[in-house]
Amino acid sequence: MTSTWDYVIVGAGSAGCVVAHRLAALRGVRVLLLEAGGSERRWDVVMPAGVMFAIGKPSLDWCYTTEPDPTLNGRKAPWGRGRVLGGSSSINGMIYVRGNRGDYDGWAHAGATGWSYDEVLPYFKRSEHNENGASAYHGSGGPLHVSNLHPPHATTDLFIRAGMESGLPFNPDINGESQHGIGPIQATLRRGRRHSTASAFLRPAMATGRVTVIQHAQVTRVLFEGRRAVGVEYRQGEQTRQVRAGREVILSGGAINSPQLLMLSGIGPAAELQALGLPVLQDAPQVGRNLQEHVACSLTLEVKMRTLNDENGWGRRLLHGANWLLFGRGPAAASTAHALAFIKTRPGETEPDVQVHFTPLGFNPAADSSREMLLDRPAISMAANVSRPRSRSHLTLASAHPLERVRIHSRLLDDPDDVRRLTAACRHLRRMAATRVLGSQVVAEISPGPGVQTDDEWQAHLRQAAGHIYHPVGTCRMGSDDEAVLDPQLRVRGVHGLRVVDASVMPLIPSGNTNAPTIMVGEKGADLILQDKDLHA
Numbered sequence: 001m002t003s004t005w006d007y008v009i010v011g012a013g014s015a016g017c018v019v020a021h022r023l024a025a026l027r028g029v030r031v032l033l034l035e036a037g038g039s040e041r042r043w044d045v046v047m048p049a050g051v052m053f054a055i056g057k058p059s060l061d062w063c064y065t066t067e068p069d070p071t072l073n074g075r076k077a078p079w080g081r082g083r084v085l086g087g088s089s090s091i092n093g094m095i096y097v098r099g100n101r102g103d104y105d106g107w108a109h110a111g112a113t114g115w116s117y118d119e120v121l122p123y124f125k126r127s128e129h130n131e132n133g134a135s136a137y138h139g140s141g142g143p144l145h146v147s148n149l150h151p152p153h154a155t156t157d158l159f160i161r162a163g164m165e166s167g168l169p170f171n172p173d174i175n176g177e178s179q180h181g182i183g184p185i186q187a188t189l190r191r192g193r194r195h196s197t198a199s200a201f202l203r204p205a206m207a208t209g210r211v212t213v214i215q216h217a218q219v220t221r222v223l224f225e226g227r228r229a230v231g232v233e234y235r236q237g238e239q240t241r242q243v244r245a246g247r248e249v250i251l252s253g254g255a256i257n258s259p260q261l262l263m264l265s266g267i268g269p270a271a272e273l274q275a276l277g278l279p280v281l282q283d284a285p286q287v288g289r290n291l292q293e294h295v296a297c298s299l300t301l302e303v304k305m306r307t308l309n310d311e312n313g314w315g316r317r318l319l320h321g322a323n324w325l326l327f328g329r330g331p332a333a334a335s336t337a338h339a340l341a342f343i344k345t346r347p348g349e350t351e352p353d354v355q356v357h358f359t360p361l362g363f364n365p366a367a368d369s370s371r372e373m374l375l376d377r378p379a380i381s382m383a384a385n386v387s388r389p390r391s392r393s394h395l396t397l398a399s400a401h402p403l404e405r406v407r408i409h410s411r412l413l414d415d416p417d418d419v420r421r422l423t424a425a426c427r428h429l430r431r432m433a434a435t436r437v438l439g440s441q442v443v444a445e446i447s448p449g450p451g452v453q454t455d456d457e458w459q460a461h462l463r464q465a466a467g468h469i470y471h472p473v474g475t476c477r478m479g480s481d482d483e484a485v486l487d488p489q490l491r492v493r494g495v496h497g498l499r500v501v502d503a504s505v506m507p508l509i510p511s512g513n514t515n516a517p518t519i520m521v522g523e524k525g526a527d528l529i530l531q532d533k534d535l536h537a
Contacts, residue, residue: 005032005212007529008232008245009252010219010261012037013087014515015502016252017197017205018127018522021143023529024205031211032243033202034234036218037083040090040198047324048187048194049332054091055080061091064256066410071391073463079408080470081256085215086198088254089515092470093336094187094194095357096146098124099510099517100179100342102351103388110507111479113488115524123523124175124516131186137176143200144519145190150329152184152338153360155305155380160184162438163341166431171342179342179511180352187335188515192328197519220402222249222265222498224281229498235403248497248529252522255472255504256395259288260406262476262485262500263397267492276400282494286485288406290474291393292509294355295412296385297422297466299429300362300375302443307378308361342387342511345424354425355512357383365447365465379446382432384425385469387511390415395475412468422466423458471514476504489528501525 007023009016012035023031037060044050045060054060056078064079082088101117108116125139131147134140163182164170171181188195205211216236223231223242231244251258262268266281268288273280311320311331324332337359342352362379391414395406413419426448433442448461478486485493490505492498503518505525510517 002231002242002244003032004244004246005030006245006247007031007250008243009033009250010232011035011087011251011253011257011502012085012198012202012213013082013252013254013502014089014197014518015522015525016250017086017089017200017202018519019250019252019501019526019529020211021201021205022523022526024208024210026210026530026533029210033211033213034217034219034232035085035213035215037085038215040085040196045084045086045090045196046193047321047332048094048189048192048334049320049324051091051093051336060084062256064405064408066408069410069412071411071413071463072466077410077467079256079468079472081254081472085202085213086196088470089188089196089519090194090198092515093513094189095335095337095340095513096175096186096188096516097340097355097512098175098520099512100351103508103510106508107506111481111484111488112507113480115478115488120520120524123520123527127519127523135176137173143204144188144197145195145200146186147189148184148186149334149338150192152334153308153331155303155307155360156184156338156358158305158438158441159339159358159380159382159432162432162435165435165437166428168341168343174340174342180344182341183339185335185337185340189333189335192324192333197522218403219253219261220264222251222261224265224495227281227494228496245497247533248499250525250529251498251500252502254502255291255475256406256408258500258502258504259395259475260397262287262492264400264402267495272396276397278400282492284485284494286477286483288395288475289392290477290507291395291408291472292389292474293393293410293412293468294385294387294471294509295389295391295418295422295466296357296383296469297426297462298363298381298383298447299426299433299445300365300379300381300447301433302362302375302377302379302446303441304443305378305441307380309375309378312374343425343428345421345428352511353387353421354428355385355387356425356429359383362446375446382429383469384422384429386418386421386425388509389418391418410468413463413466419459419462422462423455426458471509473503473506473509473514476500477507478505479507489532490525499525499529
């Protein structure tokens with residue numbers, strides 16, 4: 001028998017958990033949340049250092065792989081996305097970055113009415129319980145704990161001082177008035193444990209009794225009566241079931257799964273759907289297009305100081321695991337990066353155009369397996385990425401079969417401007433490595449190595465070594481133009497009762513890690529749903 005709910009949410013990720021939490025505030029509401037993965041309550045999710053083991057694990061990760069990228073010498077790349085309660089907030093680096101004013105004002109200028117910086121800032125603040133307290137830019141008392149590292153690794157101070165010596169201003173709060181500069185990070189941590197959206201938002205929502213979660217349930221299509229979405233079909237094990245939504249169906253599957261589900265349901269590029277034998281409900285050529293991602297390249301240095309590479313033996317692992325378990329402290333309780341820089345590669349830039357992650361850990365560029373991934377000597381890494389890349393990728397259905405993976409057509413360095421900016425960023429990192437404070441500790445440049453100097457050499461290196469950092473957005477773009485997949489209220493154009501609320505709605509990628517902006521989308525998206533609740537009552 002088909003069950004009926006007020007709202008059906010597809011995907012318990014960074015946004016879906018937030019939507020469930022806010023809808024649960026309605027008395028008498030019945031919300032069903034369908035998640036393809038399982039529980040987040042496991043050590044490789046809860047322990048921050050467990051991310052090294054979580055990425056690429058099929059029980060937690062969709063384990064996508066791109067098609068060969070012609071802009072990266074034809075390389076394929078793994079593209080991890082969370083398949084677990086909390087979605088990618090359960091397997092990410094936990095780094096809390098919102099982006100800057102120019103990002104969201106750019107959204108509004110592009111037609112996302114109501115999404116300017118001043119209009120989205122309250123939603124960032126509402127979700128946040130910041131360790132440093134409330135301010136004009138930060139919230140206190142929200143569900144999501146945003147914490148400082150206790151303490152950051154000793155090499156972090158070298159990175160920050162080297163950045164200042166290279167001309168960057170010290171910035172104690174990159175989520176505050178200005179993003180420009182170099183400084184410490186904050187992370188989604190609570191007492192040394194990962195604070196995913198499942199922990200922060202979903203578990204409290206489930207405790208109200210108004211939200212029901214079905215795990216290991218992969219949604220295969222949206223059900224329509226005429227042009228109104230009335231429910232979804234999903235598979236759980238060998239069983240296929242249907243559920244109905246009395247008010248709305250909300251897709252929160254992320255930038256890969258949400259456009260796939262729209263296309264499987266007849267909403268997408270008509271010619272492509274027809275070629276696969278899928279009936280067309282709404283010709284929407286931009287579904288799956290506009291895929292944006294941060295492309296990064298690292299400078300890896302062997303150094304004299306101890307780094308996390310020295311903590312990789314089994315004895316040290318056991319010690320740090322015990323310290324984390326008992327006290328929530330130490331290397332196992334920290335995010336992947338320990339500091340960030342936002343730099344301007346050209347004079348006159350109004351906002352930083354490059355982000356740099358500092359990690360007190362060196363990775364082996366020649367590794368053939370995960371066992372060889374870490375260098376066997378002390379090293380640090382500085383990874384630069386273009387904040388607002390111009391390159392665009394896209395995805396398409398491989399077939400009409402709902403369980404077959406989409407094809408991700410990656411073109412990460414398609415635009416020459418991205419190559420120029422990334423080259424300039426890597427040269428800035430070299431200048432930092434040559435400063436008095438950091439240069440005195442450097443033994444050797446491991447990657448890319450001294451053989452990379454000219455523009456042509458840098459371009460060749462980037463095409464061989466650069467890669468994505470798991471920040472896909474934009475495949476169900478919102479906007480005011482007719483080609484936008486969604487209107488600014490996140491409603492799917494051409495149909496009724498169907499919204500998308502996740503990273504796919506972003507018209508332009510923010511300047512920074514995408515988890516915090518996706519949580520903000522969940523907060524504002526929930527408000528938009530609640531504003532229309534009486535229309536469907």
